[in-house]
Amino acid sequence: MTDWISIPLVAFPLIASMVLLAFVSNGNDRMRQRLVGPIRMACLIFSLVMLTITTGMFFQYFGDVSWMNIAFNDYEYRTTYTWIETLGINWSVGLDALSFPMVWLTTFLLPVTIIATWNEKSGATYFPLLLMMGGALIGVFVSLDLFMFYVFWELTLIPMFFLILKWGGKDRKYASQKFFIYTFTASVIMLLGLITLYFLQDPYSLPSAGTMTGRSFSIPELIDSARAGNVGDSWYLGAQMQKILFVMLMIGFLVKLPAVPFHTWLPDAHVQAPTGGSMLLAGVMLKMGAYGMFRLPISLFPHALYHFQLALMIIGMVSLVWGAIVCLGQTNLKKMVAYSSVSHMGVILIGIATMQPMGWAAALFMMFAHGIISPMLFAVCGAFKHHYHSMEIGAMRGMAKHSPWLATSMMFAWMASLGLPLLAGFVAEIMMLIALWHMISLDGWSIWWMVGPALVLALTAAYYLWSMQRTIFEGGEAGQPPENMIGKPIPDISDSEKFAMLIMAFFTILFGIMPWIGLDMMDDWTKQIFEGLIVFVGKGGA
Amino acid sequence: MSTVSNVEPFKDGFIEALCPELILFAGLILLIIVPNLGKGTVRIPGTQKRVMWLLGGDRFKLTSNPRLPAWIATVTLGAAFVQTILSFQDGVDRTAIVTASGKQLMLVNGFSRVFELIFFGALTLAAFASMNRLEVRGVGPKLSTDDLYNNRRQADFYILMLTCGLGMSVVALAQDLFVLFIGLELASFSTYVLVAFYKETEAGTEAGMKYFIVGSVASGVGLYGLSMLYLWAGSLQFDALASQFIINGTDPLPLIAMGFVIVGFGFKVSAAPFHFAAPDAYAGASSPIAGILATASKAMGIIGLLRMLLIVAAPEASEDGTVWLTLLGVLALVTMTWGNIAALGSTNPKRMLAYSSVAHAGYMLAAITAIGAWNWDDSLAGDGGESAVAVLTALIFHLVVLVAFKLGAFLVLSILESDGDASRLSSLGGLAKREPFLAVAMFIFMISLAGVPPLAGFVSKLLVIMGIVKVAVGQMGAEIMAGGDFGLGDVHWVWWLAFAMVINSAISMYYYLRIGIVMFFDEAEEGRTGPLPRGWQVRFAVLACLMATLFMGVASDKLLEICEVAAQSLNYGWN
Incomplete structure (x- = not known):
């Protein structure tokens, strides 16, 4: 029992x-x-x-x-x-x-x-x-x-x-x-x-x-x-x-997800929240929105889903692109990570709006992968704030010199979030792109819908790499510690933080190399929920 | 449903039927006599002999105790409360108190019993908590005259509490306009004086005066409406009025009369635009009394509205619902919105709670509107009044649980008031450090008022919204299953009242949360960092409210059944 x-x-x-x-x-x-x-x-x-x-x-x-x-x-x-x-x-x-x-x-x-x-x-x-x-x-x-x-x-x-x-x-x-x-x-x-x-x-x-x-x-x-x-x-x-x-x-x-234009609570909440709160907020609480979509509207109202497919696609694209563009302009590390969450939630919405089983599986896997990667992003931000009392990008340079552990964790998390192959985030993103191609070729959508995701791939790489360049590298031979810590010994992250980073990194790699552990059941489930709709979609919807 | 058994006053069965009221009455007499018991003597006329007759003179040690009236009142109200609860155990019997000629004066049934529960529960808690509020200046024979007078206030205060309870329960029982008005005025006058009783502040007296003047005008207008109803129907009986309404309910006279009556009771429930005295009265009265105004007194006004609108005027229900439907719908919308907007801007916690009480009045009026609309479309309705019962159940449930968190919030403020004052938001500052229990309780009361699950306030708000939606949607579900395609245009407009309620709940979240933030994260005011005044009674009352708020949120099944029985027994218009 x-x-x-x-x-x-x-x-x-x-x-x-x-x-x-x-x-x-x-x-x-x-x-x-x-x-x-x-x-x-x-x-x-x-x-x-x-x-x-x-x-x-x-x-x-x-x-x-x-x-x-x-x-x-x-x-x-x-x-x-x-x-x-x-x-x-x-x-x-x-x-x-x-x-x-x-x-x-x-x-x-x-x-x-x-x-x-x-x-x-x-x-x-x-x-x-x-x-x-x-x-x-x-x-x-x-x-x-x-x-x-x-x-x-x-x-x-x-x-x-x-x-x-x-x-x-x-x-x-x-x-x-x-x-x-x-x-x-x-x-x-x-x-x-x-x-x-x-x-x-x-x-x-x-x-x-x-x-x-x-x-x-x-x-x-x-x-x-x-x-x-x-x-x-x-x-x-x-x-x-x-x-x-x-x-x-x-x-x-x-x-709850949040999608543009309803996202403005998220950067405020994230920037102000403590590290632990941010980790759970980004890791699980945002996913409640996507979970709810699958559990109720998608399961109950396929007709309306089909009717609003274009609207969802537009909201998803706008979230994806807008989130990425705003990230480029951020000087606050945590705010940048928060807007990158908005961008990644756009991936989920696009996955849903493709109306392809693979797109839905991509959305489900994105929920899961982002749930492991984004807490790591926020853990890095939290450690940064905790040890250097600042969240400004560029407040310190050459972190790799004096805080190798934090620099490595940051680099790993940033890479995972921008979708480096063999890490969990990549699997979801590539599936979303394939599903989008499917939609374009099978359902006759315009090829221009690919522009957004393609642009964002570049933008995401840009803001992540740029922030890494300005914090981890540069700063001359000895690095350039934040102003309030000049003359003091600069600590690296604590042992418990190291341990937590390692665990999250391990699972990011695990689900990047062997995504089928979770993906198989998601894939199966989306195929089944889709079978109920296929009759309906076949007759052309509204 | 069992038939009504008729009982004439002071005949067999009278005591059983009116047991709670008789307990109150006995307590009232005790309260008047006991504090006067002493070593007084009286001279037998024509002789020099003096005999002890126990009234007046030096009081005994026990009877001179200024705390005694409070205990008598609490025990009396508590006994009436327990008696009412016990009467639910083996099903409420329906007993009518009739005159010798067979006219119904009062009716004891599930409906009146539930409201007695509300009144006695709220008054018991308020009386118990007031023990820590009214200043007592020493005990014993060596007091100055001033101090003795001050102690004497104790008895007055609790006598007024009991008369208030008596009046309210008469309103719940009334089956006759005259009895209704007597009860209403008995309770109203008691509350006018109770509001002014807070004479330590200037605001108290002013509030009492304002409340009295506006209240009497409203009562006068209401009475004028009642007399017009009498002029038109030639009877004061509810059932006679109701049958008249079926025949010629579209006459102008009863419609005008109903308008006046709505004004009279609208003041009692503090519905906009008759609510202007309420914030002043709540802010000026001592907090337990303000709590009574916001819970029991409001429930009394709701009874009046239910009786007049649903029993007297509902039989007129046509396709579009009752005649007053649009009027009440507009009133509901204006009341809830006005209350919430005004509460956003008020920085006095008691005024804020007063405006939140106005907003809650709006939710209740929305529920009553929905009851009036239940029969709105013959093709979609036809559920035999089931929807009307559902809304009414929700409304009654809301009134019952409101006692827990609204009164509880006022009781927390009461402790702060005896610490100095509670008229600024900052006076709540640092409460979490000074006494965490009170801060947590207050926070739970606040989010319960806002309607956050899993608290009682959420369940009650959910039920009201559910009731309104049920009426608005009617039997559409079954029609849709049979292949119909409906949109929002086919839903009755009361659905938008539910929508307004939902938006208003969201607005109200702001000012409820603000209280929580001040309590937990603002520093205490200058010189108010020490521990709060002692007094276990009021804290016990807060604890009781807290328990009820939590319990009714997760285990509301039993209370719901009771409320449903109550709702079904008010079944004039729909079966």
């Missing part, structure tokens, strides 16, 4: 972190100082247990799960308990090829983040908040109930709000409020869309319908009825309603 998975992965981290926070916040400063060590260790051990469990799930220690052959809308470790019967709300969890990589990624990043930011100040509240964040994020990915999904979706905001607010930089108040309000606004619009979707069911037709409302929040049941409704000439919910709901849901997901 495997119906216990939601306990160690979701319930325990949330409850344990809340208990720890309540306990710690009622004590005095001395007690908090004393407890940093034990609490940090407990959080680390617990996150390692979670990582062990998810890794064990992948290697089939818990139940005989064939990850390569999960049918679309079929879920492993499926568990359902009644929560609010009158409204048809269940505590329903399950994993498939879409959610499992994300869950594994979250459990992987938690211990890495804890190790990378081992010496963060006020650790007694910081580490429980990271744990809480992890629990809420996993909750988003495993939930198979719209209500539960939304609850966890919003719950992730609270620890992140506090992480930015308490450990953030100078403008942290502005950034945390902007982050919270921006994403909250988008997700309440999404909520209205979800509720409208909820009431657009045939009353009492689905198995888990509520006793009072006659409607069901169950995602698998909704997808089933959508697939049943999308056959032949008929469309689930009708063409007009699909488009309306698609737009409402996509507002929530596009802001």
Whole structure:
């Protein structure tokens, strides 16, 4: 029996972190100082247990799960308990090829983040908040109930709000409020869309319908009825309603992703957030947007997806190009990395908009690869800030001379992010390009759509190489330390940071050389979800 | 549903039916008598003999204790609360209090019971918390006259609390315009005085005066409307009025009367544009009383609106819904937007909570609008009032859980008020360092007000939005499954009220979050860094509110069922 998975992965981290926070916040400063060590260790051990469990799930220690052959809308470790019967709300969890990589990624990043930011100040509240964040994020990915999904979706905001607010930089108040309000606004619009979707069911037709409302929040049941409704000439919910709901849901997901023009919260949040917050924010939280797109609008509203294909493609292209151009102009290292995330999220959107199984698999793999690479980028930025008290590109030169470890990590992360072959990011990007070619040659799109990605390949290389040149190299024989550190010994990164960098680098290489470990199940899944649409796309859509 | 059993006053079954109110009444008498018990004697006329008669004179040690009235009031209200909860255990019976000629005066059913729960719950917490608010100047016989007078205020304060509770529960029970108005005024007058009771500040007296003047004008206008209804229908009974409305509800007279009535109750729920006195009253009153205004008093206004709009005026429902639909929809939109915009700019936490209360009134009016619209299209409706019950359930649930987080927020401010004042945002500064528990509780109340899951405020807001959407969408789901192609144009316009609610929640996030930031990350004001005033009662009340906010967020099933029963028992218009 495997119906216990939601306990160690979701319930325990949330409850344990809340208990720890309540306990710690009622004590005095001395007690908090004393407890940093034990609490940090407990959080680390617990996150390692979670990582062990998810890794064990992948290697089939818990139940005989064939990850390569999960049918679309079929879920492993499926568990359902009644929560609010009158409204048809269940505590329903399950994993498939879409959610499992994300869950594994979250459990992987938690211990890495804890190790990378081992010496963060006020650790007694910081580490429980990271744990809480992890629990809420996993909750988003495993939930198979719209209500539960939304609850966890919003719950992730609270620890992140506090992480930015308490450990953030100078403008942290502005950034945390902007982050919270921006994403909250988008997700309440999404909520209205979800509720409208909820009431657009045939009353009492689905198995888990509520006793009072006659409607069901169950995602698998909704997808089933959508697939049943999308056959032949008929469309689930009708063409007009699909488009309306698609737009409402996509507002929530596009802001979270974020896509231009809804991206302005991201640079502020990232620049102000502490390293650990940035790592989880870029690594997993942004992927919630892409995950949501696949889980709901794409699975439910293929007609609307086809209708808005061009719009998605344009938003994706603009995000890709705009993000890259803005990166060129940045002097702040962290802001540059943040805008590069916007650019990479554009790749995901383009992958979706190609309407090719390979493009979708590219999007899924980009979610995963970017989830490993971008935390490393932010870990580098964090170490930079931590040791040199500056984030300006060019504040110091010749870093390779006096901080070889940091220089190497930076170089590796930058290379991984610009898509060097044999590293994880390359696989996703090349797949996206192939899918785009497919789209152009098969569906008769203009060849000019290739210009954007081609341009961005050059731009990305340009801003990464340029920033490397100005920080790692130059500066003469002895390098040129930042002004505030002239005369002092310049430290390299700490051992815990080195260790975290090595782990992330290892997995970047691993998934770059052997992408099939994750890619196979993603590929299979996208082919299956696509089979449901092929009839529909074949008849020309709208 | 069980039939109504009729009971005449003071006959069999009367005590069972009105048990909570009778408990309050007994407590009221105790409160008047007990603090006066003493060694007083009276001379038997014609003789020189004096006998002990226990009233007046030097008080006994126990009865002179200035804390005694507070305990009596708390225990009384608590007992009434517990009694109300117990009455849910084996299903609420429906009992009507009738006159000898068979006219219904009051009706005890699920609906009235739930509202009694709200009133008594809020008042119990407020009375308990007020123990730390009203200044007590020593105990014992050696006090100066001034101090004795000051201690005497204790009894007055709690007597007013009990009369307030009594009036409110009469409003919940009323089946007759006259009884309704009596209850309304009893509660209103108590709250006017309670607001002015905060005489330590000038703002308190001023607020009481303002609240009294505006409130009496609103009551007067409402009463005028009620009298016009009487003129038109010749009866004060709700059911008689309702049947009149079915026959000739489009007469101008009842419509004008309904307009006046909406003004009267609109003031009580602080709906725009009748809300102007509310921020002043909330800011001037001591915080527990402001909490009562924002929860129990508002619930009372909502009952009035529900009774008048849904029972009296709803049978008129036609294809487009009831006659007042557009008016109320506009009111709802204006109220929620105005409240939120005004709250954005207010730097006094109590004024901010007052404006947030205005915004919540807007959400509730939106829900009532949706109830009026449920029967809007014959081809798509036909769910036998199911949607109306859903919205009403949501509305009642919202009122119940509002007690937890709104009152809780005011109670936290109450502690700060006894520390000095709570009229500036900066007075919340450094709260997380001074007393982390209060800061965390306040933050949870704030995000619950904003509607962040998994707290009670989220569930209630979700339910209201769900109810409105359900009405707006009607049976469209089934129609679509049968092959229909509908767009937003086919959805009833109340859907846009849900949209407005959603946007307004997002706006409100800003000022709720601001409180959290000030508490956690701003330094305390000059000279206010020390520990806060002691007092376990108010902290206990805050803890109770916090527990309820958390619990109702994740385990709302039981309360939902109770609210559904309540909603079903208000079923004049739709079956």
